[in-house]
Structures are given as structure tokens and as C-alpha cells.
Amino acid sequence: QHVPVVVVGAGPAGLTIGAVLRAAGVDCLVLETETREFVERRPRAGVIEEWAVRGLERRGLARTLLERAQTHTECEFRFAGERYRFEYTALTGQHHFVYPQQFLVTDLVREYADVRGGEIRFGVRDVRLHDPDSDRPAVSYVCPESGERRVVRADFVAGCDGARGVTRASLPPERARVARYDYGVGWLALLAEAPPSSDCVVFGMHPRGFAGHMPRSAEVTRYYLQCPPGDDPETWSHDRVWTELRERLGAAGAPPLPEGRLIERRVLDMHGYVVEPVVHGRLFLAGDAAHLTAPIAAKGLNLALHDAFLLGDALAAHFTKGDDTGLSGYAHACLSRAWDYQEFSQWLSEVYHGTASGDPYRAGAALARLRRLFDSPTAAAEFAERYMGVRPGG
Numbered sequence: 001q002h003v004p005v006v007v008v009g010a011g012p013a014g015l016t017i018g019a020v021l022r023a024a025g026v027d028c029l030v031l032e033t034e035t036r037e038f039v040e041r042r043p044r045a046g047v048i049e050e051w052a053v054r055g056l057e058r059r060g061l062a063r064t065l066l067e068r069a070q071t072h073t074e075c076e077f078r079f080a081g082e083r084y085r086f087e088y089t090a091l092t093g094q095h096h097f098v099y100p101q102q103f104l105v106t107d108l109v110r111e112y113a114d115v116r117g118g119e120i121r122f123g124v125r126d127v128r129l130h131d132p133d134s135d136r137p138a139v140s141y142v143c144p145e146s147g148e149r150r151v152v153r154a155d156f157v158a159g160c161d162g163a164r165g166v167t168r169a170s171l172p173p174e175r176a177r178v179a180r181y182d183y184g185v186g187w188l189a190l191l192a193e194a195p196p197s198s199d200c201v202v203f204g205m206h207p208r209g210f211a212g213h214m215p216r217s218a219e220v221t222r223y224y225l226q227c228p229p230g231d232d233p234e235t236w237s238h239d240r241v242w243t244e245l246r247e248r249l250g251a252a253g254a255p256p257l258p259e260g261r262l263i264e265r266r267v268l269d270m271h272g273y274v275v276e277p278v279v280h281g282r283l284f285l286a287g288d289a290a291h292l293t294a295p296i297a298a299k300g301l302n303l304a305l306h307d308a309f310l311l312g313d314a315l316a317a318h319f320t321k322g323d324d325t326g327l328s329g330y331a332h333a334c335l336s337r338a339w340d341y342q343e344f345s346q347w348l349s350e351v352y353h354g355t356a357s358g359d360p361y362r363a364g365a366a367l368a369r370l371r372r373l374f375d376s377p378t379a380a381a382e383f384a385e386r387y388m389g390v391r392p393g394g
């Protein structure tokens, strides 16, 4: 079998690339290790920046999202027992769209496969990449039904298989570099079957540790609690979680937190990485396969979409117009936003975690950063721009 593009991984990055290619009449094959049901239900991120929503909309991929997503205009910081609202839409004209990633994946699978006729194989095993630096790279996989290994030749391979994928292992070890940053903190990621306690995202900076409140829907709320890296989620009982959330998110006049059953409880060791190069021969990495941002600034899904727009459009231009400018500019454009978001996450991490660091110097500096956001219009404007991913020149 030969197809112009093989996409490895049916996450937001891979499916968006596939949908863009199908709209341009280019054939591709998406390979995914999990089942369709699994990827359509797996809860992950949920915040999409306005530029990314408009990017999906321009490619005909945002119809359901625009009907169903909540739009947010502000967030709230709580520190030193007080509440401070930050109105980012008033400063940038842009919104955050809250739409759970599994809903977006569901829409994209439907659009790519059912509407635009794209080919997708779920449940494949042992995906391997062959000759990525030749003119005819290939991908092979074990077919779930027959147990046989199949080989597919392609002109290009898009490596969109996430943080635990296999495609980036094909980079030549002597040229590949993973720049990694460990934040030295863990976050207990929680999903509660409970309505949100406020209409917006709330960040609590508390001497006991950071806490976050992220509305997901009328019935489900995501919460985060800072904890030691590698902490055992089993030690976080229902009562301990809710006591700690109430304590860390407490502030004068704050509405009570509606309690609910915890349907997800995982400890994330906060880290980020950027893989370079992101292009090797005819292999192009996109999304978490190329770079991971800790959920500190809710950037991961946005970066995955940024890469997918760049790479989908670039591949479409190659096949339909013989225009390779997008492909040759891909690495630079992908990495420049990825590093920008890494740096912002690092800056924001200090704001979130400085107070509980046990180091009075870091705590004092974190408080100074926070106060400046509410005292200086210039600092507020810069923060709003970075929080929303508004970048000069797009």
C-alpha cells in the first residue's frame, strides 16, 4: 500500500492534519493504537485559545465546538485571603473556549473519517517507522484482526503519537536533543462529579500549595492540588481532597465548593520538554510528540493545534500546488511558539508555587509578580496577551 501521508496518532494533532488533508483532496492513513471508543472518552485538556478556535473554524472543524463550548472572559487569582478578578477579554478582545478534549477528538474523528472519507485504523499494535530520511519512508504495524505486520509506504509521515509515542525515536540519536525542565512539584489532577463553584477558572496561591479550579461542564469540574512529585494518589482520600481544596481556595466572600464524587485522581509530575529537530527527512513531529508543556498554563492542546494547522496546510500546499515553503518553515514556526509557551509556563509556575516553596525569598517574589498584575496596566496587558496566546505577527 502507498499513501501520500501516514499520520501516526489520532489525537487532536493527527486528526486535524488528516482533516485538512482530506479537505484538500489528499489521501492519508491515520494509525492509532487505542480504539475509537477509548479516544472519544479519554479526558485530557479542555481550554482552547481563541486564535486556535478560529483556526479550526477556518478549516471547517469548529461547528459543534462553537455550539457547545463555554466561553470565558476572565479568571480569578486568590492569595493572601483575597480574590482578584483578571479580565483578559477586556484586555485582548479574545476568549478562552472550554471544550473537553475528548469532545474535540470525537468531532475530529467524525469529520475526518465519516464526513471527509479519511482512512483510519484503530487498535493497531507495534507501530514502526522505516527509512524516514529517504524519499519513500514507510510505516509498519501489526493488524489487530489478523496479527500480521503490514507495511505502508508514504511520501511523508506525521508523527502525532503524543508524549509516549514511537515516532520521535526515529530521530538519529547523534542529532536529537530533548531539552527537558522539571518543575520539582506534582499536581494531583482531579475530576469531580460536581458543578463548578464559580463561572471561571480560579487559581489559589496558598502556603500549603497551589490549588486550581477549572469548570468543565455543568456537572464536571477539574481541580488541581499541588503535591510532592511522585505522591501516591491513594493517600488522597475524598475528605482530604475536599478539606484541602476548601482551605487553599478559601478567600473573603468566595462561594462554597460543591462537593462531588472524584472520578479521576492522578498525580502528574510537572515537567516540560522540547524535542529538536522536529523534522527529520520526511518525518514531521507535531503536538506532544514534539513538545510537552506541563498543564500549568493550559497550553498543550493549543500547541498541538498550532502544529497541526502549520503541518496540515504545508502538506496540502505541497500536494496541491507543489509549494514547499510551509514545509521548509515548519520547524521554525512550530518551535518558536513551543518555546514561547514553555517560557510562559515557567514564569507562571513561580507565581503558582513560590508561595508554598518554603523559601521566603521565592514567596516574596511570587507575591510581587501577582501584585504587579493588578497594579500595573502594562504588566496586565502583557500577561493577558501571553495567557491568551496572542503573539505579535500571529
Ligand code: APR
Residues within 6 Å of the ligand: 008, 009, 010, 011, 012, 013, 014, 031, 032, 033, 034, 039, 044, 045, 101, 127, 160, 161, 162, 163, 164, 165, 166, 167, 286, 287, 288, 289, 300, 301, 302, 304
Ligand atoms: N502508534 C499509534 N498511535 C499512538 C502510538 C503509537 N505507537 N502511541 C500513542 N498513540 C496515540 C495515542 O493513543 C493518542 O491517541 O497517539 C495519540 C496522541 O494524541 P495526544 O496524546 O492527544 O497528543 P496530541 O494530538 O499531540 O495532542 C496534545 O494532548 O496530552 C494532551 O495536553 C495535551 O492537550 C494536549 C494534547
